[in-house]
Amino acid sequence: MGRITTYTTIYLLACLSAQLLCSTVFAAQVKVAVASNFASTAEVIVATYAELSDDKIVLLVGSTGKHTAQIQYGLPVDVFLAADSAMPSLLEDKGLVIDGSRQTYALGRLALWSKDPLLVDANGEVLKKSRFKRLAIANPKTAPYGHAAIQVLSNLGIQPSMVYGESVAQAFQFANSGGAEIALLALSQVIDLQRGSYWLVPSKLHSPIEQQLVILNDVQAARDFVHFLLSEQALSIMELHGYTRPATTSYTRPALNDNTAPAQIESTIK
Amino acid sequence: MFSEADIAALMLTLKLAGISTLVLILFGTPLAWWLAKSAWRFKFLIEALVALPLVLPPTVLGFYLLVAFSPQSSIGHLFESVVGQPLAFSFTGLVVGSVIYSLPFVIQPLQNAFIAVGRRPLEVAATLRASPSDRFFSVVVPLARPGFLSAAVLGFAHTLGEFGVVLMIGGNIPGETQVASIAIYEHVESMQLASAHWLSAALLLISFCLLVLVYAANPKARVLRL
Incomplete structure (x- = not known):
């Protein structure tokens, strides 16, 4: 009993300090809106990511259409993992996403x-x-x-x-x-x-189901998570769960102190 | 059985229902009193407005709130500039939505209870030199106690079962706006049926116990009389 109480106390203290840390710059929190069909795969990816990074990934599960509408009304998410390519391009057209962040992360079968x-x-x-x-x-x-x-x-x-x-x-x-x-x-x-x-079903019988992602909030933690999502490790998790990897995985990690990046970000925000 | 997120969703649901009920009783009591006593010609307009959430699809209410709460709208903008954080997709936003959504479930039992008290006890109290506030708190409140109980329980239970409004304005943020009904929907959507079963059973049990409590405490009070 005594040990359990101690563990509980430690856990509560940990929760408390985690809360305190979140408000400072220490460990970042990334909110990710994820399409329902990809949610269980995303959970596995997030669990794997937790072993590599201190950043906390919070998944908001919902349908892509609803997320797209809510993002336009101010849903506070950093990354959006959609079930298609139409909704991310719609958000891109409205200037709500970070320039150049839209890309396919998985192909559905x-x-x-x-x-x-x-x-x-x-x-x-x-x-x-x-x-x-x-x-x-x-x-x-x-x-x-x-x-x-x-x-x-x-x-x-x-x-x-x-x-x-x-x-x-x-x-x-x-x-x-x-x-x-x-x-x-x-x-x-x-x-x-x-x-x-x-x-x-053979993929030649339908046009590719391109599940695309966009970054909505230009923070390093969001870019780090997207970088991991497109890494070999995450892609192989996706393959295990029934997705095909996108044809090109030539994602280059855009550094925040890149010469061109800040100008782009500023124009997006304004 | 219950994951950490499920327990957080349950606690959040109880917190939302509790706060909403408190706000509803506080602000609903004067409104219900006015509705019960006023002789204003156009009172029926207010009554219709109060009853609106009973018949309005929650998605309609949720959609209007979503538009009203967004930082681009004047209401959302005003709130954000005063309080410092956005109203949309926040717990405060959910409380505002729940208060509107459960309004008739609190106002109507209270209004009926106030009407049932009648004028006589108040007139008697007035002849005994009871001040208006004394008349209300020592005569009306005890006599209308079953009405208060019905209002509180119905307001609480109705907020527990809220889904459509929260789906539209909540954003399903774990720990902030992910209430139990939304968590169940998410479990079903992502085919975690066992978790959906557990959480559903918890909600069923809580709702049933609440009603049992009320009916047992007031065998003669007709709680559901809308």
């Missing part, structure tokens, strides 16, 4: 999934032969994976009856509850599942 272990075959024939009643996909108007799913169906020339989830997570719920027999989801959702059956 689609998977055809069913909770029935025998329904989905290795070549996705089940889709073409329509051996199911309903296909669940994410809303193609708002979700990039839903948009890609529509491209797959039109490239295969099939028109199954469909149900739309608000996001890929809801599309998964539909298929997992049995409301729909089959679903076109993000590979990252089903790659770690030990149930059902899935088929990795």
Whole structure:
């Protein structure tokens, strides 16, 4: 008991001093808005980053569309990991991001999934032969994976009856509850599942799902985290979780005392 | 079972509900008293305004608040220049949102309770030389106690269950604006169903216990009479 009390005291003191330190320049806090589909992968990356850096990364999970709207109304985040490229470019057009920070950090892959272990075959024939009643996909108007799913169906020339989830997570719920027999989801959702059956949809059947990031607040800690996110270590974590690395990873870390950088930053802020 | 973030979300929810209820009782009591006693012709306009959050979709309220709180708007700008920190995506912003959102749940039970007290006890007290404030605190408040209890519990419970408004104006910042209902949504979105189950069960239990407490303490008080 005594030891537990001591540990508790130490922990409370640590929390307190951490709070105090946060208000000074010591260990920085970086707020990262992250797309729901990337949240679990981001958590692993953040845990790995915690071993390398004292900076505290706080993840704000939500849909990319909502984050984009909230950022325009002043959501205080330093980095935005979006689920697509459209929303980051919209923010870039509005002059809300640090110039030159927008880049692809991961490519999403689609998977055809069913909770029935025998329904989905290795070549996705089940889709073409329509051996199911309903296909669940994410809303193609708002979700990039839903948009890609529509491209797959039109490239295969099939028109199954469909149900739309608000996001890929809801599309998964539909298929997992049995409301729909089959679903076109993000590979990252089903790659770690030990149930059902899935088929990795060939990437040539849809245009690339480019998940892009932008830096919104020019602080060194934010740049450090983005630098790590695009490092070999983080990219291999992403690959384990069902993402493909972007074609070019030629991210060069822009130094804050770079000759050109400060001028750019100033013009962005003004 | 519960992660550190889940416990933080639960505590934040209780804190938000507690502070909002306190603010609502403090500012709602005079308003409800005025609504119960006033003979103003256009009182119904205020009553309709107070009842609006009952029928308005939370997303509508949340959207307007999001626009109003942003640093670009006059309200958001004024708040930021006076207090020094932005209203949008802050705990203070959530309190303001919750107070508006739960307003009818506090005003209506109080107003009904004040009407039920009637004029007679107050007139009797006045003949005994009780001052207006004395009449209110020693006659009205004890007689309207079930009304206060209903108002406080409904205001608290309704704020516990708040989702749409917080989704719009909160920004899901852990420890600052991430309340339990938002944390549950996030768990479901990221397929952490076990965590979602635990947190949901906690909210269910808290809400149920609150209502049991009220009904047990007041077998005759009709708490939910909106």
